[in-house]
Amino acid sequence: MTHQAHAYHMVDPSPWPLTGAAAAFLITTGTAFWFHYQNVILLPIGMILLLLTMYQWWRDIVREGTYLGHHTPPVQKGLRYGMILFITSEVFFFLGFFWAFFHSSLAPSPELGGCWPPTGITTLDPFEVPLLNTAVLLASGVTVTWTHHSIMEGDRKQAIYSLTLTIILGFYFTLLQAMEYYEAPFTIADGVYGSTFFVATGFHGLHVIIGSTFLAVCLLRQVKYHFTSQHHFGFEAAAWYWHFVDVVWLFLYISIYWWGS
Numbered sequence: 155m156t157h158q159a160h161a162y163h164m165v166d167p168s169p170w171p172l173t174g175a176a177a178a179f180l181i182t183t184g185t186a187f188w189f190h191y192q193n194v195i196l197l198p199i200g201m202i203l204l205l206l207t208m209y210q211w212w213r214d215i216v217r218e219g220t221y222l223g224h225h226t227p228p229v230q231k232g233l234r235y236g237m238i239l240f241i242t243s244e245v246f247f248f249l250g251f252f253w254a255f256f257h258s259s260l261a262p263s264p265e266l267g268g269c270w271p272p273t274g275i276t277t278l279d280p281f282e283v284p285l286l287n288t289a290v291l292l293a294s295g296v297t298v299t300w301t302h303h304s305i306m307e308g309d310r311k312q313a314i315y316s317l318t319l320t321i322i323l324g325f326y327f328t329l330l331q332a333m334e335y336y337e338a339p340f341t342i343a344d345g346v347y348g349s350t351f352f353v354a355t356g357f358h359g360l361h362v363i364i365g366s367t368f369l370a371v372c373l374l375r376q377v378k379y380h381f382t383s384q385h386h387f388g389f390e391a392a393a394w395y396w397h398f399v400d401v402v403w404l405f406l407y408i409s410i411y412w413w414g415s
Contacts, residue, residue, distance in 0.1 A: 161226040163218070170211035177204035212371075219388070220380045230387050237391045241398050244361075248402050251354040252409065258346045259414055266346065270414065275347050276339040277415035283334045284411040287327055288403065291362075294323035295400045298369070298393050308383045310376070317373045320396070324366035331359050351410060358402055365399050368392040 158164070180200030187193045219225035225233070259270040267273030278284060297320040304313035335352075342352040372389045375381060381389055 161228045163224040163226070163229045168211070168214065170207050170214070173203060174207045174211070177201075177207055216375065216380070216388070220375075225385070225387070233387055233391070237394060241394060244398060248354070248357070248405075251350065251357065252405065254346075255350040255354065255410060255414065258350065270347075272345055272347050275344060278334065278338060278411065280407070280411040280415055283330055284407055287330050287334075288407050290323050290327045290330070291400050291403050294320050294327070295397060297323065298396050302389070302393055305376070305381055305386050305389060306383050310379075313376055313381075314373065317369060317376060321366055321369050321373060324362055324369065324396075327362055328359060328366070331355070331362075351414075354406060354410060358399070358406055361399050361402070365392070365396045368395060 177200050180196050180203060184194070184196030184198075184200050187195070188197055258266070262268055262270045262272065271277050297316045300316040301313050301320060304310075304316060340348050340351075342348050369392050372381075372392045375388060
């Protein structure tokens with residue numbers, strides 16, 4: 155940083171955007187080949203290349219922020235704005251699913267029997283596994299906040315314990331949801347109720363898995379002394395994302411599981 159007269163990060167040339175684009179091309183082409191010709195050669199190659207790109211690109215960013223000093227306060231401010239805009243885009247992503255659900259449930263068409271849930275659908279009891287999942291996610295929101303306060307206070311042991319507990323709760327939620335899907339009395343093919351239920355809750359479940367992985371990487375970084383009380387935006391971004399996942403679940407539980415049943 156000594157040779158430049160500004161605090162902004164001028165990114166070095168990197169091969170990862172090119173390998174990422176190649177991976178995306180192989181995945182889309184491989185999926186088309188799989189659908190049309192039952193040929194799965196390209197799909198795993200694309201997935202492996204994508205995972206390698208993700209690992210190496212994020213490894214480089216961790217090095218730039220942790221060891222090379224490129225993540226100065228102005229750069230961190232830009233990263234914060236970027237994360238805020240990303241979470242905003244995710245809000246609108248889920249808004250589409252809620253719109254579809256309420257469009258069908260508030261004025262059920264004659265094809266649905268003029269009622270909601272539609273005729274012939276046996277819904278899940280909102281006070282069984284869904285309520286337990288709500289308690290699990292709310293508890294994980296408490297533990298991730300505990301982690302944040304521990305990092306800011308420089309209490310490394312507490313941060314590791316609480317973050318480990320958050321990750322365990324996240325994967326426990328995923329396990330419970332998988333069991334719920336397995337035992338559900340309806341499928342995604344059961345009309346508009348099945349499609350809105352499984353698409354909304356399924357995408358939320360995918361976000362829980364992504365958030366749990368995000369936090370697991372933060373745990374590894376915390377163990378390796380990457381975070382300080384003043385420099386830990388990688389964890390902050392993960393915590394923001396996790397709180398967003400919590401809030402979306404509360405809306406899903408109240409609208410689809412409880413009111414919608």
